Amino acid sequence: MELRYPPEAEAFRAEVRAFLGANLPAGWQGMGALSNDEAEAFSLRWRRTLYEHGLLGITWPVAYGGGGRSKLEQVVLAEELAQARVPMGRVADTTSVKMLGNTLVRWGTEDQKLRLLPRILSGDDVWVQGYSEPDAGSDLGGIALRARRDGDDWVINGQKIWTSRGDEGTGIFLLARTDPDAPKHRGITFLLCPLDAPGVEVRPIRVLTGQAEFCEVFFTDARTPAHNVVGEVNGGWTVAMSLLGHERGEEAATNPILFRAELDRLVALARESGRDRDPVIRDRLAWCYTKVEVMRFLGYRILTGYLTTGELGPEASVSKLFWSEYHQEAANLAMEILGARGMIREGRRPFKHFRTDEPGAPNTTNSWIDVCLLNARSGTVYAGTSQVQRNIIGESILGLPKEPTAR
Numbered sequence: 150m151e152l153r154y155p156p157e158a159e160a161f162r163a164e165v166r167a168f169l170g171a172n173l174p175a176g177w178q179g180m181g182a183l184s185n186d187e188a189e190a191f192s193l194r195w196r197r198t199l200y201e202h203g204l205l206g207i208t209w210p211v212a213y214g215g216g217g218r219s220k221l222e223q224v225v226l227a228e229e230l231a232q233a234r235v236p237m238g239r240v241a242d243t244t245s246v247k248m249l250g251n252t253l254v255r256w257g258t259e260d261q262k263l264r265l266l267p268r269i270l271s272g273d274d275v276w277v278q279g280y281s282e283p284d285a286g287s288d289l290g291g292i293a294l295r296a297r298r299d300g301d302d303w304v305i306n307g308q309k310i311w312t313s314r315g316d317e318g319t320g321i322f323l324l325a326r327t328d329p330d331a332p333k334h335r336g337i338t339f340l341l342c343p344l345d346a347p348g349v350e351v352r353p354i355r356v357l358t359g360q361a362e363f364c365e366v367f368f369t370d371a372r373t374p375a376h377n378v379v380g381e382v383n384g385g386w387t388v389a390m391s392l393l394g395h396e397r398g399e400e401a402a403t404n405p406i407l408f409r410a411e412l413d414r415l416v417a418l419a420r421e422s423g424r425d426r427d428p429v430i431r432d433r434l435a436w437c438y439t440k441v442e443v444m445r446f447l448g449y450r451i452l453t454g455y456l457t458t459g460e461l462g463p464e465a466s467v468s469k470l471f472w473s474e475y476h477q478e479a480a481n482l483a484m485e486i487l488g489a490r491g492m493i494r495e496g497r498r499p500f501k502h503f504r505t506d507e508p509g510a511p512n513t514t515n516s517w518i519d520v521c522l523l524n525a526r527s528g529t530v531y532a533g534t535s536q537v538q539r540n541i542i543g544e545s546i547l548g549l550p551k552e553p554t555a556r
């Protein structure tokens with residue numbers, strides 16, 4: 150395996166480092182070192198800085214507001230930002246830029262690209278994901294929300310659930326059943342709908358951290374223009390699966406950097422509490438270290454495939470399964486090291502809850518309780534459960550027989 154990047158990628162790395170040197174505050178420790186209000190303000194400012202320097206959507210064509218750069222340069226940028234302890238954008242960019250934006254670049258019409266991509270990059274439009282329904286999660290093909298064509302519009306009726314940051318979005322990309330008579334995966338259309346359209350109602354759901362991370366979205370005769378179909382009418386399944394590749398695998402090369410930073414903090418926690426002399430704890434820390442190293446090499450492997458084919462195939466499932474299951478073990482270890490102290494909340498609440506706390510976060514119980522004890526649980530559920538990833542790996546990578554379906 151060739152682990153060195155070609156010279157042109159290293160030249161771009163030098164450019165990114167110069168940009169970081171010029172734009173990060175002196176003595177920058179990471180957003181975790183800021184109070185929540187400061188982190189919120191910094192995150193807004195930082196997104197604007199990335200945008201103004203053409204560092205959001207850097208692989209998108211220049212005609213749509215993107216940077217026109219290569220996928221390898223995108224990875225170099227992501228690595229350097231992670232090393233410098235700054236995010237790639239706002240949390241909402243996960244669904245808006247990473248998922249929908251990349252999907253539009255691949256599947257959108259010329260009109261959609263020109264109309265929507267610049268607004269996604271500027272942050273004027275924020276898109277959230279409307280896939281899951283109360284009776285359709287793992288079995289996504291079982292969605293019941295309906296859309297029917299009426300003149301120049303689609304009329305939508307039904308419900309979505311678990312819509313992350315649904316209350317912060319301006320629009321929702323959703324899967325709708327448009328041909329109830331077709332076999333279930335063939336009667337689905339990928340639609341875009343403004344969240345302020347009459348007939349759309351967003352209701353936040355409070356979760357066990359006490360926050361309202363996601364929402365239910367109800368549609369009652371809500372209308373969206375016909376030009377908001379992405380891909381073919383009744384051909385939405387292909388678009389939906391392509392988007393899931395971005396959701397599951399895109400951070401394969403940068404996740405290990407964040408998990409390594411978290412592991413360093415975990416080792417520091419063990420030292421601070423004197424638990425680093427306990428052979429069982431030492432053994433488990435060593436286990437974590439090996440997993441993060443495996444994650445790093447896995448990331449390179451997935452990256453190589455992505456650079457060669459331009460697609461994130463079923464390997465994205467390997468990455469997703471690996472980091473989410475690793476993180477629950479690391480989370481359990483953190484709580485065990487904290488011991489009785491872990492029952493008391495102290496310090497600031499994390500600004501970001503998913504995967505790791507922001508780099509630079511202090512070793513307080515709140516950081517570990519919110520990110521690890523509570524939110525790490527959901528890592529093996531969102532973006533497809535572990536069982537579903539194992540099915541994909543079994544069927545698409547290992548060539549095992551398809552699982553039997555209940556009739």
Ligand SMILES: Cc1cc2nc3c(=O)[nH]c(=O)nc-3n(C[C@H](O)[C@H](O)[C@H](O)COP(=O)(O)OP(=O)(O)OC[C@H]3O[C@@H](n4cnc5c(N)ncnc54)[C@H](O)[C@@H]3O)c2cc1C
Pocket residue numbers: 277278279280281282283284285286287288310311312313314363527530531532533534535536537540552
């Ligand atoms: C934090 C978080 C954020 C989320 N954000 C969004 C979002 O923004 N937009 C969105 O649309 N959705 C979102 N989701 C929903 C998520 O995609 C679903 O929860 C997930 O796909 C699982 O679906 P389900 O909850 O309906 O569980 P179910 O599908 O009912 O599964 C229940 C259990 O059965 C198992 N199971 C199901 N089918 C099989 C099978 N064939 N073989 C073996 N085991 C099986 C599952 O693994 C699971 O353990 C989010 C979820 C979480 C936790």
